[in-house]
Amino acid sequence: MKKEEARTVCLYDLDHTLARPLLEQCEYPWEALPRIRDLILELGNRLPESEYEKRGETVWVHKTARVFESAYLGENIIIGKDAEVRHCAFLRSNALVGEGAVVGNSTELKNVILFDKVQVPHYNYVGDSILGFKAHMGAGSITSNVKSDKLLVKVHAEDGDLETGMKKFGAMVGDRVEVGCGSILNPGTVIGRDSNIYPLSSVRGCVDKNSIYKKQGEVAEKHD
Template sequence: MARTCLAVVLAAGDATRMKSSKSKVLHTVGNLPLIAHVTGSAAAAGVRKIALVVGRDADAVAMAARSGHDVPIAPVMQTERKGTGHAVLMAKDIIAEGYDDVVVLYGDAPMIDPESLRAAVTERSAGADVVVLGFRAADPTGYGRLIERDGELVAIREQKEATAEELEIDFCNGGIITFSGAQAISLLEAIGNDNAKGEYYLTDIVEIARERGLKCVAIEASEEDMMGCNTRAELAEIEVVWQQRARHRAMLSGVTMIDPATVYLSFDTELGNDVVIEPNVWFGPGVRVGQSAVIHAFSHLEGTVVGAHAQIGPFARLRPGADLAEKVKVGNFCEVKKARIGEGAKVNHLSYIGDAVIGAGANIGAGTITCNYDGQNKHLTEIGAGAFIGSNSSLVAPVKIGDGAYVGSGSVVTMDVPEDALAVARARQETKPGRAKRLREKILAIKALKMKSGS
């Protein structure tokens, strides 16, 4: 953005209707706080600085607002709630630094597209002094209407004050306003509070500007772009829209989703081309999946790297720190945490691999557990390339299994196993002929006695 633009983001509101113990803007969509979505869009649009008006949980809100971009954030405290006009004036000193444009955004409206913000600035640069983002509402009930005449915006009329004719208008106020940096403070200070609530409404800036002979216009964005959040139900609605957009982008980039509506993505999910995702898969933050990998149904991934051509699941859980190389297979009902698994290694069934390094081509049998926790500390298990761990084995860390070593099924391994060695750590089998028949007869006799006595 060639022009200098300041974003003033209003994020001081309480979470009363959210019925939450934390600020509304700290609630998440796509596993990213609402406020971070807003500041990220502002940064992507090219703003030079963000004045963040904070109140409740000020430090946490400011920290979240800095996520994912390097645009400077300047928090300012709003201790009293006197309306949106009053909130923007909290940033007066920052506005006074001098910017071509000032755009007002809302910390609880995370869907705003950077292109819509650029469009507003473009309209400003073409000669408008005030630009309001509006949308065509499927149901305009409750929204302020944008009143236009001869191609200019003449007023923003709240529903309770609108005439019957004005109520027929479906072009509604989205709340986001861009105005001249040179005029900003003068316009804001002219906003009065002569209304039923005694508050200073930012929307009054339109009529104030027109009274001064300034040009006001409204431009259209999508209704989805303008979605705001006041309740948990609205938060869920925004999540649905965000997920739909994220899935659509992924599929256009070359990802196959068998049942897209059942796949949950996070804000930073990275999926290579030709990745296939089966139904009911959840991607938490910090997941990167290489090309042509297959994520089978009902798998849960978080903080994980999956290499190209890997096979995950079904019903697999990859926890933070799981780092899987190419062609790795993690099968059904397996869990991997803080473990590096080498190329072509297999963890097939019902296994837990935690705090481990597994070499290329190793095979981990069904039911194998790395016993990594002693009640106080975590310990490392190292399994060499080409090693074979028999089913139902317990590897008690810290322990090393050498390259090409073989651990017999059912073993509890507590000592290192050299490369190419065979380790069997279980009791010797004893077979006693006829003993099963006598044991069964004894058990049946006890059962019959209990039934006879009624106990």
């Protein structure tokens, strides 16, 4: 993947998220990460009371969403129409959960945008990340959002590195990406639209759209 292919418009269809006003301003999607909290507060205060229930000061839940009693909703949360937040999910803070999305048992969210129809259904950790329309993370797959050396995260594209200036940055996962069970998306990972990640993968850098990621250095192009 070249730098140009990591741009917001190349990864996401913005018709499928309430975050469109913010993401339209971002050449690269990770530029939105420091602004998710402010976006949620701005959106939340404009959501129609006829459609959304306000819980506490900074949590808005669509009246058609199903939220299990054991789920934890922290600060600055929007849960969209027909979304499902299952048993013991932990929405820590700054989470925009799209229409029809599924947040599963024991899944933790922190500083994320989940587009419509995203599924993070079993034991997932998603932090400082953006998951595109109909993206799916298999059971136990996670985004790792801090480098072990604690240095700033870079995005490693084919034609050079992109400096993000961020210490916390998980993954940018494009529309309709399938992440296999038990996989780790390392800090600064960018996955193009319609790609598949094999189970138990450790993904670093960028993955082209329409690809099958088998392991580091072994990526095949998908064919119809």
